[in-house]
Amino acid sequence: MPETPVYITPDQLCVGLYVQLELGWWEHSFAFSKFKIKDEGQIKALRDLGLKRLRYDPARSDCAPLELPEPEAPPAVEAPPPSAEEIAREKRVRKLSVLRKRLAEVDRKFVQTSQRAKGLIQTLRRQPEDLTKEAGALVADMVEVLLGEDGVVLHSINGKASDDAYYHPLNVTVLSLLLGRQLGFDSEVCHSLGMGAVLHDIGKLDIPSKVLLKPPPLTRSEQQLLQMHTDYGLRVGQGLMFDDDILRIIHEHHEYCDGSGYPRQLSEASISRLSRVVCITNYFDNLCNPLNPRDGLSPHEALAKMFTVRARFDDVALKAFIRVMGVYPPGSLVQLDNDAYALVLAMHPSLPLKPTLILYDATVPKNEALIVDLEQEPQLAIARALRPAQLPAEVLEYLNPRLQLSYHVDARQRG
Structure with a gap:
């Protein structure tokens, strides 16, 4: 049987009480409608x-409410003070609107870029002599974005191209390219890398x-045929007279540092x-986006797994990659220190513990x-990363983590 709600007056508020605002999110300036009071400002x-x-x-509070003060004589009639909550609400709504527009713009640019990437394969089939030019133009634009701004932010994308190979x-x-930037590669090297x-x-x-589309396990002969794609790619690249750096990437991207x-x-x-x-x-990316999406690891799990087999990878580059992706990479499900659930949408490599999140709140429409x-909510922090199975079904449906995860960058400064 549900417990009867307990109410107090504003005069009984004190630090340590756990309160619940029976208001819509737009009617107050707090990040959550349920929280424990931390200071006099709140x-x-x-x-x-x-x-x-x-x-x-009472059960989640650290103390009892203050005693009610003695009733006072009604004060002389005076004009009501300015509404602080209206000012705070307007500021919060404006901030959310700007952020939503920015995320929509990143999504739009990702769709355009993915269509250009798709066009490269079509060019290879129909006009292979134009492939180098078109791929070069695409990569040049990406390098310009990544190396031209200090405020690059990595975003997970809302599955806009999730059905696209x-x-x-x-x-x-x-x-x-993000990793190359972290390692200090110049624009020329980054272009070859891209x-x-x-x-x-x-x-x-x-x-x-x-x-190619058969889910594991493959037979030995199928596995050997699949592995031939590096040799086939080298042959195509040589025919198109790619530079040596590009040819080596095509041929060596499955070579491990431990020789396996x-x-x-x-x-x-x-x-x-x-x-x-x-x-x-x-x-x-293969760990996060396997052929069967249900076998995919979360970005946080993928990084952890890669660290357990780190002998396969360049040690300096792997550590740099973990710094680039952050402690909680975009696409990760997390729980905050106030027990709220969230999905990581974006992160800035220089602020790995301060990503942008979408929050679960049953009182707010999905x-x-x-x-x-x-970064703008210093009172909040991530407590831990979660697997989808660790979330209640209604939370998982609300946050809707992508079965296939895509990434793009936003070159604008945060804030």
Whole structure:
């Protein structure tokens, strides 16, 4: 049987009480409608709401409410003070509106970029002599964005291209260029890196679809045929006279530093530095986006798994990649220190613990879900990452983590 709600007056508020605002999110300036009072500033803001009573939870409070003061004689009639809650509400709504528009713009640009990536494969089939020019133009634009701004933010994308077979090379390219920037590569090196990343799987065009799209486990002969895509890609690249750096990425992106990769079981010293970068980002995206999406790991889990087999990867590059992706990469499900659930939408590599989140709040419609930038909410922090199975069904349905995860960058400064 549900417990009877307990109410107090604003005069009884004190630090340590756990309160619940029976208001819509737009009617107050707090990040959540349920929280424990941490300081006098929150008490003042609660009293400024002008409510006659507030609901509180004795079991989750650290103390009892203050005793009611003795009734006073009614004061002389005076004009009501300005409404602080209206000012705060307007400011919060304006901030949310700007952030939503920015995220929609990133989504729109991602769709345009993914269509350009798709066009590269069509060009290879119809006019291969134009491939280098078109791929170069796409990569040049991406390098300009990534190297031209200090405020690059990595976003997870709302599945706009989730049914498209071309999101994988785009993911690998975005992540490789971010990693290249972190490693201090200049624009010329980043251009070669991006070209190799966007074209790393061109050899798969010569693999029969019945093998290419077959979920594991493959037979030994099927596995050997699939692995031939690196040799096939090298052959195509040589025919198109790609630069050596690009050819090596295409041929070596499955080579591991411990010598366990293919096609030639090279060890670290024999693998080009750019191939070692693409090996990391390709491995990560394959963990997050396998053929069967239900087998995919969360970005947080994928990084953890890669660290357990770190002998396969360039040590410096892997540590740099973990810094680039952040402690809670975009696409991760998390729980905050106030027990709220959230999905990571975006992160800035220089602020790994302060990503932008979409929050679960049963009182807010899903299509109006709250978006919070932790950089601007210093009272909030992420407590832990979660697997989808650890969330209640209604929370999972509300946050709707993508079965297939795509990435893009936003070059505007945060704030």
